[in-house]
Amino acid sequence: MSHTRDNWLTSLFRVWRREFYLVFHDLGVMLFFFALPLFYPIVYTLIYNPELIRDMPIAVVDHSRTAPSRELARMVDATDGLKVYQYAPDMEAARRMMNRKEVYGILEIPAGYARQLGRGEQANVTYYADVSLLLRYRQALFNLTDLQMAIATRHQQEKIASGGLLLQDIGGSPIDSQSVMMGDPTQGFASFIMPGVLVLILHQSLILGVAMLAGGSAERRRRNGGLDPMSVDAPASATLIGKTLCYTTIYIPMALYALHFVPWMFTLPHLDSMLDSLVYILPMTVAASMLGFCVASFVTEREASLMVVVFTSVVFLFLSGLTWPRYAMGSFWQLVGGFIPATWGIEGFIRLNSNGATFAQQSHPAMMLWGLAALYFALAWILTRRFGLFAGARRTSPRTV
Template identity: 30%
Template sequence: MTMVLAVFRNEIGRLFSLRPVVSVVVVAAAVYAVFYPQPYLNEALRKVPIAVVDQDRTQTSRELARLVDATPDVAVAQVLPDVPTAQREVYARSIFGILLIPRHFERDLMHGRTSPIALYADASYFLMYQRMNGAVTAVSRTLGTSFEVSRLVGLGVDLPVAEAATDPMPFIPVPLFNPQGGYATYILPAALVLILQQTLLIGVGLLGTLPGGAAIAVGTSRRRFGDLAYESIATVAGKLLAYLAVEALIVATYLIGLPYLYGIPRLGSVATILAFALPFTLAVGALGLLVAAALRKPLAIQLVFAAIGLPFFFLAGFAWPAEAMPLAVRWVAKLLPSTLAIDGLVDVAQLGASLSDVRGEFLGLWLLVAVYAGIAVVVEFNNRRRASTPALVRGAS
């Protein structure tokens, strides 16, 4: 235990004395916490500008344009005389869609005939396309239903019967766990876990490659296997405890403070969230030790993680569905602590799941801790044995 505490104190001191490590683990984490959520604070995309080309110019066509403009998702920015003029505005990026209302629109509705409208929407920005398509679809269905009800009532059908005939199966969407249907509530909890992983991995990797680490005790010819094994285990344990102590406040801020600050719904208890975050932090720290042992140079750490940041983002399974990935890729993704942590922490924090509900992810993280820490102990053991070889040779001579 004495050696564990000595390694713990040494690693804490190095972490706060080495400027590159402080910049990544502390400063970068603070900068990300402040600036990364800002683009998502509006939660949902609103008032996408479109143009209306009204070729019918009747009361009903104007009512359709007014209802579309009244939706929170779309704003009718311009009413233009023809499609070519509207196309020029699309190419100029002043609008992102064209709603074309054809001639005889009102007449066809009154006669009970189909009267299709056209929406030319810019699908290069998928979020805008979804908003425009959803808003125009909802308005057109509502307006069409009201006309059909009025027509049936005019033919002598009772109002309740007419309403049931035009809408026999009403659809009522209920957004669970994300009442605003917002992008921030969906993306931020997962992205924050990825940021925690990246900053800690790079920080631990730099700690393991920068000079000034704990000196490896070089024994004499009487050093035994048990001594080397104990020192290796104590070294790895002391380092992991140091990373856990430093990350305790950062992890609590990211997983509890930031969701509260930015209004992200949270149903899980603080104790459950922190309990799940414990193996995640240890697994990332142990993986960082292996990264440092494999790459060995600070520049290599920085270049490699700059290159693999985006693959980590997609492997996490929230930017691109995990079900759409090849099975081999999904198994590789499970080797990253963030993959299991995102699934588990979203369930625990946002859905109110208990640890027993996410025991697969929870036990998986502890398995990663055992595997990565075990490999780190073996690497440390081999380093110490190689360092003690000169002493053994001198003792034999």
Template identity: 30%
Template sequence: MKRVSESRYYPVVKRELERMTARRFYFGVCIVLPLFTLFFMATIFGNGQMENIPIGIVDQDQTATSRTIARNIAAVPTFHVTQTFVNEAAAREAVQRKEIYGYLSIPANFEQKAVTGKNPTLCYYYHYALLSVGGELMAAFETALAPVALSPIAMQAMALGVSEERIETFLLPVEGSDHPLYNPSLDYSVYLSLPFFYVLFQVLILLTTVYAAGIEIKFGTAGEWLSTARGNIVVAVVGKLLPYTLIYTLMGMLANYVMLDILHIPFEGNWWLLNGLTVLFIIATQALGLFLFSLFPAISIIISIVSMVGSLGATLSGVTFPVANMYPLVRDASYLFPVRHFTEITQTMLYYNGGFAYLWPSAVILCIFPLLALALLPHLKRAIESNRYENIQ
């Protein structure tokens, strides 16, 4: 067995480590940005629920009933009543300026109409360009205003001499009982923090991979890089990417530890299986970056392409929209992104406690990405030897 110092990979790895330590840029993209991303995703959801979303109230009734409704709305944790308005036009302008994200409108003569049984209407508006915020506001408004909607009927029934017990039977003939599976506290961090971290993580991996290889061609050092590997392009690529693979593996394992052990995201799967598949995801993402770089070995072009691919990977990962419900063409395109398969792996392990018997199809697909990258390495070697991509701006 050869010693490490005699390994053909050793000179390439040593050369790359020297390049990494010579520029603070690599420290930023390999250490600082992943840690910042981890901290950001671990803290963004706070206690797991959206709270204190700024809203306004338009009270054109100015009665005891309208003030009671306003106090009840202000007591809902989701809302933070920051402004009151004299009319809906001013409230709508505040929404457009994003000073508030919704408002409740209490019309004039609301109390009088409610008492006389004339079916008054309460209107609420919310900013639905932001789907998550809009959906949260809609649900909170409906929950908070449900008793108000039923109160006129209850008042009329009581005036007719109907007992409170009978009122409840016809107002709420069926009582709902919610039992959310896998996430009983409805904590956003349970199903968003971990996948969102890896969505951002894959962008960093892609950019670092193509930059580390592209900078060699841009500054005319690709020939030296290849000669260090004795002309073997496989050795050159593996030796260059190995330090980044090890660093990102540590970052991925740290993220798994923080999310599952410190934040206590429910997880009953195998810890080492998750970490092993995390390493496979990192290698597959690097392979995707290398594959794209082999197609377009010019850093000025490939950075833009990889940025677009990273954004598409975030959209098609299945975190924000179920892959199964996408249009068939879009669903098929999602198979081209490693983060889509890793998201499926993590969701299976988190939600269903699935073992490798349920994960192996996604794992096999992740193994295909390095094979695709290897198939294009001869093209990359010819591009390096031809020097025709060095002067592309």
């Protein structure tokens, strides 16, 4: 029994060592394991910095041409997010400016604006938004909503004051509400989406590298009568665990860099500790490696691994809940998303990193990741035993190709 265990551990070490050799002698795999996690987080974060839209140009179509309408335009121009680019004589001219991308919104003030305000009636102002980029629409909506509330409060105060009450006795709105954006105090898009994207980058680069290694092994088997001379003749369990240990060893520093140093460099939310992140990212790395082994059963060429990313990246992004909350999805899609390690990795990491939760409070996603790791390990073990995905020659030479 002891001799069998020693042989198994020796096989495990040989697989781990040989996998390191294969990784560092394959330029394509090194690009996916190192270059992609190193540079993609910086490129993505630079795209979304600065996080907020400032001084977005809009056109004003003033049909009222009165002092109150000009005051409204000046107040819009004074906001942080909007800037009056030009007064248009009519809507047709304003639309031409929007078609030429000179402006990204049109504020139309009706002819009866001042008269309605003078009568104490509700005055309607129309805003036409270019929604080709939702960040612009969001910024305009926030600024116009705040401006609307400020104008309404001021007119309410003036109306009550005209009845004989002192202005200092009027507190404005009876309820003062404040918005607290948990996990995203700046309300920036990068602070919102980048923590999850960083986890997805690690997840996808790992699966892509594993699939490319498997494609290379499949090509060597075709050239050598069904045996891969670069593989180690070892039990299926030792092969899977040894390879996973290699990938985990490589991805620990990659995870530290992507999940802690990148948010620190760009002042993104990073409230968790390194220890919490490592303890949490570890099961996701193991589960993603095991999923990569299962995906590798469909990869017969190195180039085919690129198709894995093409067909999975967008799907994984949507199912993770970053672009649409998971609770609003149908039961079927929630079930499918639950089988993707990145889904639980993103959910748990965002709560740790952005919302300041403790690891004990986020034990459920961690347990789900370990469960997926066990599930995909069993599936990969069956595929390896049945189809010989990593079949190695009895006698191998490190230089044999």
